[in-house]
Amino acid sequence: MTDTISFSQEVSNLLYAAEGEPIKTCIQCGTCSGTCPVAGYMDYTPRQIIAMINQGMKEQVLESNTFWYCASCYHCTVRCPQDINITELMYALKRxxxxxxxxxxxxxxxxxxxxxxxxIVRGGRSFEPILAPSYIFSFGLRELLQEVTNATELLLKGRLPILPARIKRxxxxxxxxxxxxxxxxxx
Amino acid sequence: MTKKLLMIDDDPDFVAGIKAILDNAGFEVEVAYNPKEGLHALQTKQYDLLLLDIMMGRGAEGIMIARKLRKDVKLREMPVLIITGMREQIAFLFPGEPIHPRFVEVDELVEKPVEPKMLIEKVNSLILTAETKKAGKK
Known part of the structure; x- marks a missing residue:
């Protein structure tokens, strides 16, 4: 058989301009998890995800919601002492x-x-009334009503377009x- | 003389399968698991054919490699077999629409999953046409 590559190498290959394996240099200090504003809602914190990638726990990593909850605030990336681009890592996992x-x-x-x-591909611009159904039904009833009242108010104030805007050319x-x-x- | 092939693909399972098929057919296959390594190998070593994946790294990085090949005087002549699963990978975007190849002068496009027999046939015919073309020029 051929010699294959590890999961962490696979993920590293997805990172922009990755030289070698940046994830392997993680010292597990936990600064990323401590900094993360949405860490409380994640199955595993960013630090745990990195440790799991290094251990090759592919299934558990892909099953987790961690990288989908990432808000891309880049705070972890800024504070990481080992200069690991953690936000980029989250994007890589999404891809x-x-x-x-x-x-x-x-x-x-x-x-x-x-x-x-x-x-975006079809019309060139974002149009919220069509975008909303992709997530709005995953809310509970109260949140749904809240969203609907918000939308109606925005609509009445002219802050929400009724017809999708088209771009030139x-x-x-x-x-x-x-x-x-x-x-x-x-x- | 055994033909030397380079394969650039980021999926280790797929690479293992294809490499096994080509090894059995008597080719010498080298693998690069990311586009950067692949491009480096292309520039430093000599290959008879390139097997190229499209969806790698940050997106369609295979296309970027193909474009670089096209501009490179030395590498322009090399036959390229593009093997891609991108229809499945981004199926939601353009359902049922064709992938347009033609990023390099001599190329062919195969979609994953690949039929072993057809793969070997395509590889052989691509190398042959490239060689006759070269001989004709000289």
Whole structure:
């Protein structure tokens, strides 16, 4: 058989400009977990996730909600004494789980990303009334009502568009997308 | 003489499978697990064919490699077989639409999962056409 690579190496390969394995240099100080504003809602804290990646616990890492809850505030990255780009690591894990089609059920993250990207590719701009259904039904009844009242108020004040805004020269924009992602019948 | 192939793909399981098929067919396969290493290997060593994945690293980095190859005078002639699973990986974006290849002059596109027989056939024919082209130029 061929010599294969470890899970941590696999993740490192997904990081931007990764030289070697930055994740392996983690000293488990816990600064990232201490800094993280959403650590309380995560299955495992960022420090634990890094330790699990280094141990090759692939299934548990992909099953966790940690990287989907990351708010991308970059505070962990700024404070990390070993200069590990933890936010980038979270993005890498998101990519990895979407490409492999393996993620926890009932998460908002994947469906929201999908709806958002689809919308941008089609119309060039974000349009909230269509974006909302991708996550709004995962709320409880009270939160749902709260969201609806908020939306109505925004609408009445003219802060929420009723019709989706279109950008100028949408064809050019689509051509740009086609250059980045080689799909879409472009010739 | 055994043909030397380079494979750039980030999925270790897929690489193991394809490498086993090509090893049995008598090719010498080298593997780079990330685009950076792959590009470095391409620039420093000589290969007869490149097997290239699209979705790597930060996104479609395989395309970036293909574009760099196209601009490189030395590497432009090398046949490239693009093996991609990107239709499944970002299926939600453009359902049912074709992937447009043509990032390098001599290339062919195969989608994952790959049929072993077809793979070997394609590899052989690509190397052959590249060699006849080279001989014709000289």
């Amino acid at each position: 990895y789980s979407i490409w492999k089609g393996q993620h926890k059920e009932g998460l908002i993250g994947p469906t929201f990303s999908e709806a958002f990207v689809k919308m 949408l064809d050019n924009f689509k051509r740009i997308i086609g250059r980045i992602i080689p799909m879409g019948g472009l010739e």
